[in-house]
Amino acid sequence: MGLRFIFMLTRNDETVGDAEQHLKTALAAGVHHIGFKDVGLPFERLKDLNAAIKAGGATSYLEVVSLDEASELASARAAVDIGVDILLGGTHVDAVLPILAGTDIRYFPFPGRIEGHPSVLAGTIDEVVDSAVALAARDGVHGLDLLAYRSAENVTGLMAAVCAAVDKPVIMAGSIGSRDQIEIARRSGAAGFTIGTAALDGDYPADSPELETQLRSIQRDVAGVNKHLSPFAPKNLDRAFATFSDTWSPRIAGQVNNMMVKLAKFEGEFVWHHHEVEDELFLVHKGRLLMKFRDRDEIVEEGEFIIVPHGVEHCPVALDGVCEVLLLEPATTVNTGNADDARRVTDLAHV
Known part of the structure; x- marks a missing residue:
C-alpha cells in the first residue's frame, strides 16, 4: 500500500481551535488518515471531531501527549468513548492495555523516553531500539509511534x-516538513508519518501557504515517493x-497489465x-470490418467491437478501403497466429 500520510489537526502538540474547519478542507482534498491530540479541545468536541472524520470516510487517530499517567x-x-480507530503515543502501556482490551482500537505507543511539551524523544538510538523491541513484543500493541524528528x-x-x-x-x-524527509521515512521502512504544524502554518514546500494547496502538495509527494504517480496522458x-x-x-499504443493496446490498419x-491461448478484441475506429468465421460472417461498424476467443478460426477483412482498428490482446499475441504468412510481425513498433 505504500507510505501512509496522517494529517494531524494540531500545532505544537495541541489540537487547534479551528480543527473542524481544517477537517473540512482535508476531507475535500481527499486525505484519508486524519488525527488530533488529547489536549487543546474539550473531549466532547474531540468526540464530534472524530465522528466527522469517520463520516467523511477517513481513518481517525488520537495521539496522546499527556505525560502523567492519570491524564x-x-x-x-x-x-474508547469517542471510538477512534487508532490510538497513537503515550508511554504507560501497562495501564493503557487493559482499557483497550476488547475494543477494535489499534494501539501505537511511543518507544523511548518522552520528555517535555512539545514532546521530545530522549535517549540514545540503542536505548530507543531496546524500548521499541520490548513494546512491539506486547500483545495488544499493534505498532509504534516514533518521535523520530x-x-x-x-x-x-x-x-x-x-x-x-x-x-x-x-x-x-x-516536525516532518519536506519531501526529502518523507523519502527518508520511506527508505527506513516506515509504515506512515504525521504532519500537522508544517501544513497548518503553510511551511511545507508548495505553490501556496493555503491549507488545501499544502495538503495536495504533500499527497503528491507521497504518491511520488510511493511510485504511485501515473506517467500517462490521454492519447488521441x-x-x-x-x-x-x-x-x-x-503498433503498440499502450499496455494494461499483460494486455497490449495495439493500433492497426x-x-x-x-x-x-x-x-x-489468446483472446482478441477488435474495435473499429474508422471504416468497416468484416470478421469471417467458419460458421458465419460478422460486420463491425465504426464504434463497435467484436471479441474473438482463443481457438476460434477467423479471417479479418477490411471493407471499403482502409479500416483502422484498435486491438486489445495479450502481449504474447502474434498477428498471424498459427498461420504461416508473409505479413507476420513479431517486433512491433510503438506509437
Whole structure:
C-alpha cells in the first residue's frame, strides 16, 4: 500500500481551535488518515471531531501527549468513548492495555523516553531500539509511534534501526516538513508519518501557504515517493493512426497489465488463422470490418467491437478501403497466429 500520510489537526502538540474547519478542507482534498491530540479541545468536541472524520470516510487517530499517567489513562478512556480507530503515543502501556482490551482500537505507543511539551524523544538510538523491541513484543500493541524528528540523535539512523528491529508498523512523527524527509521515512521502512504544524502554518514546500494547496502538495509527494504517480496522458486515436500507413502491421499504443493496446490498419483480406491461448478484441475506429468465421460472417461498424476467443478460426477483412482498428490482446499475441504468412510481425513498433 505504500507510505501512509496522517494529517494531524494540531500545532505544537495541541489540537487547534479551528480543527473542524481544517477537517473540512482535508476531507475535500481527499486525505484519508486524519488525527488530533488529547489536549487543546474539550473531549466532547474531540468526540464530534472524530465522528466527522469517520463520516467523511477517513481513518481517525488520537495521539496522546499527556505525560502523567492519570491524564494518559483519561485519554485512553476517552479514545474508547469517542471510538477512534487508532490510538497513537503515550508511554504507560501497562495501564493503557487493559482499557483497550476488547475494543477494535489499534494501539501505537511511543518507544523511548518522552520528555517535555512539545514532546521530545530522549535517549540514545540503542536505548530507543531496546524500548521499541520490548513494546512491539506486547500483545495488544499493534505498532509504534516514533518521535523520530524530536530526537537529538541521527534521525535517519534512528528510524532505520527501529524499523529493522521490530516486525510491526512504525509511524514517524515530529516536525516532518519536506519531501526529502518523507523519502527518508520511506527508505527506513516506515509504515506512515504525521504532519500537522508544517501544513497548518503553510511551511511545507508548495505553490501556496493555503491549507488545501499544502495538503495536495504533500499527497503528491507521497504518491511520488510511493511510485504511485501515473506517467500517462490521454492519447488521441486520430493523431496516433496518422503516424503510420503500413497495413496488417500492428503498433503498440499502450499496455494494461499483460494486455497490449495495439493500433492497426487493415486493407483487403488477411489470412485465416487462430490463436491457441489468446483472446482478441477488435474495435473499429474508422471504416468497416468484416470478421469471417467458419460458421458465419460478422460486420463491425465504426464504434463497435467484436471479441474473438482463443481457438476460434477467423479471417479479418477490411471493407471499403482502409479500416483502422484498435486491438486489445495479450502481449504474447502474434498477428498471424498459427498461420504461416508473409505479413507476420513479431517486433512491433510503438506509437
